[in-house]
Amino acid sequence: MRRSDREITDLKEIMDVMQKCDTCRLGLQDEKVPYIVPLNFGVREENGRITLFFHSAPEGKKIRLMEQNGAAGFEMDTAHELIESDTACGYGMNYKCVLGVGTLSFIEDYEEKKEALSILMKQYTTNRDLTFSENMIKAVKVIRLEVEEISCKCCNR
Numbered sequence: 001m002r003r004s005d006r007e008i009t010d011l012k013e014i015m016d017v018m019q020k021c022d023t024c025r026l027g028l029q030d031e032k033v034p035y036i037v038p039l040n041f042g043v044r045e046e047n048g049r050i051t052l053f054f055h056s057a058p059e060g061k062k063i064r065l066m067e068q069n070g071a072a073g074f075e076m077d078t079a080h081e082l083i084e085s086d087t088a089c090g091y092g093m094n095y096k097c098v099l100g101v102g103t104l105s106f107i108e109d110y111e112e113k114k115e116a117l118s119i120l121m122k123q124y125t126t127n128r129d130l131t132f133s134e135n136m137i138k139a140v141k142v143i144r145l146e147v148e149e150i151s152c153k154c155c156n157r
């Protein structure tokens with residue numbers, strides 16, 4: 001990273017940034033150019049390994065591309081704050097941003113799907129009483145992204 005003063009390397013801090021994000025942009029491999037798709041997500045850290053979870057209807061372009069190639073990139077950001085100035089060059093933006101790559105796979109096991117969906121819900125609500133219907137769990141596609149590389153950059157001017 002060119003501005004290494006802005007790099008965050010502590011895993012706890014990176015997790016904290018990800019837990020404040022509400023959208024993950026997943027970059028999938030299409031024929032000529034990447035296919036970038038915004039998704040809601042959940043995140044888990046276990047023994048230093050980060051896994052992202054997504055859910056989706058079982059069909060569509062992203063699912064087709066995931067089936068063809070499990071290698072994916074992702075990006076998420078939060079804490080946007082516009083810095084205003086009297087000059088155009090003085091304008092800027094504060095942010096916290098995470099980038100990474102990993103390998104996608106589909107979760108087929110019923111209990112694992114349920115756990116992944118609970119992790120996803122935890123990203124958006126503290127309501128622990130939410131339940132999932134059996135039919136919904138069976139119908140929805142649940143995807144994990146095992147993160148292999150990650151970087152985090154925070155700009156706070």
Ligand SMILES: Cc1cc2nc3c(=O)[nH]c(=O)nc-3n(C[C@H](O)[C@H](O)[C@H](O)COP(=O)(O)OP(=O)(O)OC[C@H]3O[C@@H](n4cnc5c(N)ncnc54)[C@H](O)[C@@H]3O)c2cc1C
Pocket residue numbers: 023037038039040041054055056057059060061062063
């Ligand atoms: C903040 C946010 C959160 C979302 N969370 C989820 C989620 O958790 N799960 C989920 O399945 N979907 C989510 N979506 C919708 C998601 O971005 C896709 O639109 C959806 O998943 C369908 O993707 P697909 O590849 O199957 O598209 P398809 O229905 O197969 O359509 C393919 C074509 O439609 C266009 N297209 C698809 N999605 C978009 C888009 N978002 N914006 C503009 N054009 C598009 C593209 O041109 C693409 O080539 C979210 C969208 C936003 C903005």
